[in-house]
Amino acid sequence: MNMVNIKINGMPLSVPADYTILQAAKSAGIDIPTLCYLKDLNEIGACRMCVVEVKGARSLVASCVYPVNEGMEVYTNTPKIIASRKMTLEMLLSVHNKSCLTCKRSQNCELQALCQELGVEDSTSYEGEMPDSTYDDSTLHLVRDNSKCILCRRCVAACANQHVAVIGPNSRGFDTHIGCMFEQPLANVACVSCGQCIVACPTGALTEKDQCGDVLAALNDPDKYVVVQTAPSIRATLGECFGMPVGTNVEGKMVAALRRLGFKKVFDTDFGADLTIMEEAHEFLGRVKNGGALPMITSCSPGWIKFCEHYFPELLPNVSSCKSPQQMTGAMIKSWFAQKEGIDPKKIVVVSIMPCTAKKFEIHRDDMEGAGEGIPDTDIVLTTRELGRLIKLCRIDFTTLPDEKFDPAMGESTGAAVIFGSTGGVMEAALRTAADVLEGRSVENIEYHEIRGGAGIKEAVYRIAGMDVKVAVVSGLKNANEVLTKVKNGEADYHFIEIMCCPGGCVNGGGQPIQPSNVRNFTDLRALRAQALYTQDENMPLRKSHENPLIKKAYDEFLGEPGSHKAHELLHTTYVARSRY
Amino acid sequence: MQKRISNLPFSGTPEQEEKLNAIIARHKDEKGAIMPCLQEAQEVYGYLPVEVQTMIARGLGVSLEEVFGVSTFYSQFSLTPKGRYNISVCLGTACYVKGAANVLDAITKNLGIQPEECTPDGLFSLTACRCIGACGLAPVMTINDEVYGRLVPEEVDGILEKYKNGDA
Numbered sequence: 001m002n003m004v005n006i007k008i009n010g011m012p013l014s015v016p017a018d019y020t021i022l023q024a025a026k027s028a029g030i031d032i033p034t035l036c037y038l039k040d041l042n043e044i045g046a047c048r049m050c051v052v053e054v055k056g057a058r059s060l061v062a063s064c065v066y067p068v069n070e071g072m073e074v075y076t077n078t079p080k081i082i083a084s085r086k087m088t089l090e091m092l093l094s095v096h097n098k099s100c101l102t103c104k105r106s107q108n109c110e111l112q113a114l115c116q117e118l119g120v121e122d123s124t125s126y127e128g129e130m131p132d133s134t135y136d137d138s139t140l141h142l143v144r145d146n147s148k149c150i151l152c153r154r155c156v157a158a159c160a161n162q163h164v165a166v167i168g169p170n171s172r173g174f175d176t177h178i179g180c181m182f183e184q185p186l187a188n189v190a191c192v193s194c195g196q197c198i199v200a201c202p203t204g205a206l207t208e209k210d211q212c213g214d215v216l217a218a219l220n221d222p223d224k225y226v227v228v229q230t231a232p233s234i235r236a237t238l239g240e241c242f243g244m245p246v247g248t249n250v251e252g253k254m255v256a257a258l259r260r261l262g263f264k265k266v267f268d269t270d271f272g273a274d275l276t277i278m279e280e281a282h283e284f285l286g287r288v289k290n291g292g293a294l295p296m297i298t299s300c301s302p303g304w305i306k307f308c309e310h311y312f313p314e315l316l317p318n319v320s321s322c323k324s325p326q327q328m329t330g331a332m333i334k335s336w337f338a339q340k341e342g343i344d345p346k347k348i349v350v351v352s353i354m355p356c357t358a359k360k361f362e363i364h365r366d367d368m369e370g371a372g373e374g375i376p377d378t379d380i381v382l383t384t385r386e387l388g389r390l391i392k393l394c395r396i397d398f399t400t401l402p403d404e405k406f407d408p409a410m411g412e413s414t415g416a417a418v419i420f421g422s423t424g425g426v427m428e429a430a431l432r433t434a435a436d437v438l439e440g441r442s443v444e445n446i447e448y449h450e451i452r453g454g455a456g457i458k459e460a461v462y463r464i465a466g467m468d469v470k471v472a473v474v475s476g477l478k479n480a481n482e483v484l485t486k487v488k489n490g491e492a493d494y495h496f497i498e499i500m501c502c503p504g505g506c507v508n509g510g511g512q513p514i515q516p517s518n519v520r521n522f523t524d525l526r527a528l529r530a531q532a533l534y535t536q537d538e539n540m541p542l543r544k545s546h547e548n549p550l551i552k553k554a555y556d557e558f559l560g561e562p563g564s565h566k567a568h569e570l571l572h573t574t575y576v577a578r579s580r581y
Numbered sequence: 582m583q584k585r586i587s588n589l590p591f592s593g594t595p596e597q598e599e600k601l602n603a604i605i606a607r608h609k610d611e612k613g614a615i616m617p618c619l620q621e622a623q624e625v626y627g628y629l630p631v632e633v634q635t636m637i638a639r640g641l642g643v644s645l646e647e648v649f650g651v652s653t654f655y656s657q658f659s660l661t662p663k664g665r666y667n668i669s670v671c672l673g674t675a676c677y678v679k680g681a682a683n684v685l686d687a688i689t690k691n692l693g694i695q696p697e698e699c700t701p702d703g704l705f706s707l708t709a710c711r712c713i714g715a716c717g718l719a720p721v722m723t724i725n726d727e728v729y730g731r732l733v734p735e736e737v738d739g740i741l742e743k744y745k746n747g748d749a
Contacts, residue, residue, distance in 0.1 A: 132583075165644035172654045175583050181649040182586055182631050189646070581635045581645055 006072040021052055021063035021074055030076055031518055033085065033114050035152055035202060037064035039521040042157035042200075047150075048088050049114065052076045060084055086118050094126035096203075097133075097147035103204040104389075110202035110516050111150060131174055138185035140364060141193045141357040142208055146177050149205035153178075154517075155197035161503070162477040164307070166191050178205075190310040190580050192477070194303035194501045195357030195383075195510020208357050208383050208511060212390045215380055218349045219262045225343055227265040228258050229329045229410070230353040232273060233421030233506040234384050236532035237355065240513035241388025242398045247528035249536055252403020257391050258353075259404060268406045269352065270413030272329030273420045273429070275554065276300060277545035279322045279571050280426075281433045282562035284496055288467075293317040295472075295487060295494040298426050300324045302362035303501030303510070305575065307477050312484050313577030321572040323368070323377070325420065326352050326359055329410065330377030331370030331570045336558045337409055338371070345371045349379045353387050355421070355509030358501065370570035383511025412550040415537030422530035423475035423505035424451040424458060427498040431462060431471070432544045438465035446543055452534070454504060454526055457483060459494075471496045476503035507533070584653050585697035587661040591632040600625045601633065605640035614641050615651050619658055628659045664699045664706035666744050670722045673712030680734075681720035685709060687734035688722075691741055704745070 002017040008028055015024040025032050036047035045062035052063045055073035060081065063074075075081070092111065100106050115123070133146035151169070156178060159167050166189040170179045180189045198206045218226050235251035244250065258266045284296050299305060299320040308319060323331065330352065334345040352359065359381040362368070368377050382390065391398055405411065416432055419425030428448045435443040450460040451471065456479035462469045472494045474480050480499050486492040502509045504526030515525060542548060559567045604621045608614040618637045619629060626633050629652050638645040652658045670676075670685045689695055692705050699706040715721045718730025729740060 160644075166646050168644075168646040168650040170650055170653045171583050181634070181645040581638065 004068055004070045006068050008074045015068055019068050021066045024068050025076055032063050032076055034064055034517055038154050038517055041161055042154050047152055049085055051084050053078055086120055089115050089120050090125040092150050093123045095130055098123055104207050105204035136185050138187035141360040142198055145205055148203045149178055150203055154200040155206055158196040158200040162196055163481040164192055192303045192306040193358035193361040198510055199514050211380050212386050215351055224349045225264055225347050226349040228263040228351045229267040229269045231269045231355055232418050233355045234353050236529045237384050237512050246525055247532045249532040253401040255406055256401040256404040257396050257398055260396050261394055265407040267410040268413050269325045269329050270417035271410045272325035273417035274413055274545035274548045274551050275328045276322055276325050277429045277433050278562045280320050281430050283320055295497045296320055298498045300426055301501045303358035304499045309575055309578040310580050316575045323571055323573045327368055327377045328571050334371040334375055345375050351380045352378050354381050355384055355506040355511045357510045367573045384513055414545055414548050415540040415543035416545045418533050418536050421506045421533050423500050424473045427451050427471055427473050429545055433546045435464050470494050473498045475500040475505050584660050587630055591630050597625050601636055615648055619652055628662045661697050662699045664704050666724050667706045668724050669708045669710040671713050672709050675716035676720040679719040683734045684720050684732050687737040691738055
C-alpha cells in the first residue's frame with residue numbers, strides 16, 4: 001500500500017495515500033465531527049462541520065472529502081476551527097424547530113449531540129425569519145417534518161442509492177427544501193417505503209409513523225386477544241436501542257420483554273420463514289418442471305415488491321406468489337392457531353415487530369386476508385425502533401431481563417429461518433430444502449458460503465440432482481435494478497434470484513436502530529448484525545426448514561401439502577403494476 | 582419565493598411533442614442533459630408543466646424529482662403558462678412607493694389569479710416584475726408590449742375590459 005507521511009496536531013503519522021483527512025484523523029484516535037457526510041453514500045462536503053486547518057491552505061477545508069498528501073500538516077482543534085463549527089451549528093439552529101424535549105430523536109440526534117459537544121450556549125444567536133416548512137404524513141410508513149431538516153441531503157442520497165430518487169432539493173436559497181416532484185406528497189410518488197431515508201437522517205426530520213399507541217390500546221382492550229411475532233433480524237438489533245454492542249443477540253430478553261408488555265403469545269416469524277421456504281421451494285421446483293416463468297424471484301421483502309411493481313412491472317410474473325413470512329405467520333395465527341385454540345379470529349390482533357417500514361405498507365395490500373371475511377393477516381407493524389420505545393415507555397428494564405423462550409404454538413424454527421435476516425439467507429435456506437427434496441436424501445453440506453457476505457450482487461452455480469442451478473443474491477435496489485435490467489434484456493440466465501430491498505438485507509432495514517454517522521461511517525453494521533444470525537444458525541439443532549417439526553405438523557394437520565389449494569388460499573398473494581411517474 | 586405550479590389542464594399538441602422528442606434525442610447522451618432539455622422545452626411549450634417534465638425524465642432515464650429540482654432552482658424556468666396577454670406589474674422601488682401594490686391587487690381581484698398564474702381561458706397571465714426603467718411613469722404596468730403609466734387602481738377594470746372585448 002502506498003503510504004504518505006503527515007502530521008495531525010503536530011503528531012507524525014503514516015497513512016494510506018488514498019485516505020481523506022477524516023480517515024487519517026480517525027486512525028489516530030481523533031474523531032472529527034461530521035454532519036452531511038455518510039461514507040460511500042453522501043460525500044459532498046457541504047455542511048462545513050468537519051472543517052480543519054491545513055498548513056498553507058487559503059481557508060478551512062472539509063476533511064471528509066479532502067485527500068491527504070505527503071508532508072501535509074493538519075490541525076483539528078484550533079480556536080478558529082471550533083468557532084467555525086459553532087457558528088455553523090448556530091446558523092442551523094436559526095432555522096431549526098428546536099422542540100428537542102418532545103422530539104423522537106432526542107438523545108439520538110446528531111445535531112443535538114454536536115451542539116452539546118461543541119458547547120453551543122446560545123441557540124438564538126441568529127434568530128430571524130423561518131422558512132415555510134412542510135409536514136408530510138401522507139404515507140403509511142413515515143413522517144417528514146421539514147421544520148427539523150438541516151438540508152444535509154443524506155436522505156436524498158439514500159433514496160438515489162435505492163434507484164428510487166423520489167425526493168430531492170426543490171427551490172433555492174432560503175426556500176430550499178427536500179420534497180417530491182411538483183411538491184406532491186410522498187404517497188403520490190413511486191416511493192417504495194424502504195425507510196432508508198429515515199436511518200440516514202441525522203435529526204428528527206424523518207421518522208417512522210409511530211404506532212406504539214395503537215399497540216398499547218389493543219393490549220388494554222379486554223375484547224382483544226393480542227399476539228406478537230418478531231422477524232428474524234430483530235433479535236440481532238434490538239439490543240442497540242438499550243446501548244448494547246452492535247451484533248448482540250437478544251432473542252431471550254426480547255421474548256421476555258414482549259411477555260411483560262402483555263402479549264398473550266409471543267411467536268416467532270421464523271416459523272413463517274420456514275413455511276415460506278416450503279412454499280417457495282415447491283413453487284420453484286414446479287416452475288422448473290412445468291416451464292414456468294424463470295428466473296423466479298423471492299417475495300419476502302415488501303420494499304422490493306413495491307419497487308418491482310413501479311419500476312419493473314413486466315417482471316411481476318417472475319416474482320414468487322408466496323406471501324412474506326410476516327403475512328404467512330399472521331394468516332396461520334388467524335386460521336390454524338385460532339381454530340386449535342377456539343378463538344374467534346376477528347378478536348385476534350397480530351402485532352409484528354419488523355426491521356422494516358415497508359411492512360407497514362404491506363399489511364394494507366390487497367389479497368392479504370388469508371383467513372377470509374376481510375380479516376387482515378397482520379394488524380399492526382412496529383419497527384425495531386418503536387419496540388425499543390415501547391419497552392422504555394412501559395419501564396421494562398431490558399438489559400437485566402432473563403432469557404425466555406417463544407410460545408411453542410408458533411415458536412419452533414430452524415437455523416434456515418434465522419438467516420432470513422441477512423442478504424443471502426433466504427436463498428441459502430431455499431437451497432438447503434431444495435437440495436434435500438431433489439436429491440431425495442439429507443444432504444450434509446448445508447452451508448452456502450458463496451452467497452454470504454456484504455457484496456450487493458452475488459452469483460453462484462450449484463449442482464443439485466444433476467442440474468446446474470444458477471442463482472443470484474441481490475440486496476439494495478440499485479443492484480436490483482442492475483440485475484433486473486440484464487434479466488429483462490435477456491443477458492442473464494439465472495434460475496432463482498433473491499432480492500432484498502435494503503442494502504445488506506433486513507439487518508440493515510429502514511426500521512432498524514439508528515446509529516449516528518460517526519459509528520456508521522467506521523463500523524460494518526450489517527456484517528456485525530448478520531454474524532449474530534449466522535452464529536445462531538450454526539448452533540441450532542435443526543438447520544433446514546423442512547425438518548421443523550412444527551412445519552410438518554402444520555402440513556399434516558392443516559395445510560395438506562406445499563402448494564395445496566388451502567396453502568394457496570392462505571399463504572400466496574398477487575401483485576399489481578403501478579406507475580413510475 | 583417558491584415558484585407557483587400551474588393547475589390548468591395541459592394542452593400540448595402532437596407537433597410540440599414531436600419537437601420535444603427530437604430535443605431529448607439530441608441531448609440524451611450528454612452529461613447534464615436536463616438543463617438544455619428544459620430550456621428548449623420551455624421554448625416549445627412556453628412553460629414546463631408536469632407532463633413536459635415527465636417526458637423529459639422518461640426520455641433521459643432520470644428521476645422526475647431531479648428534473649423538477651433543476652426547474653425550481655433556476656429563475657429562467659416557469660411552471661405556469663403565459664396567457665395571450667401577459668400583464669407585468671412593476672414592483673420596483675419607485676412604482677412600489679407610488680402604490681403599485683394596490684394596482685396589483687385590483688388586477689388579481691378582477692382576474693381571480695395571483696402573480697405567476699394564468700386565467701383558465703388562457704387570455705391573461707400575471708407577473709410581478711422588478712424595475713422596467715420607466716420610473717417617471719410610476720406606477721407602471723405592461724400588457725404584452727403596451728405600457729400603461731401613472732396608474733390608479735380604479736383604471737384597471739377599464740383597461741382589462743378592452744382586452745376581454747378584443748378592442749385592444
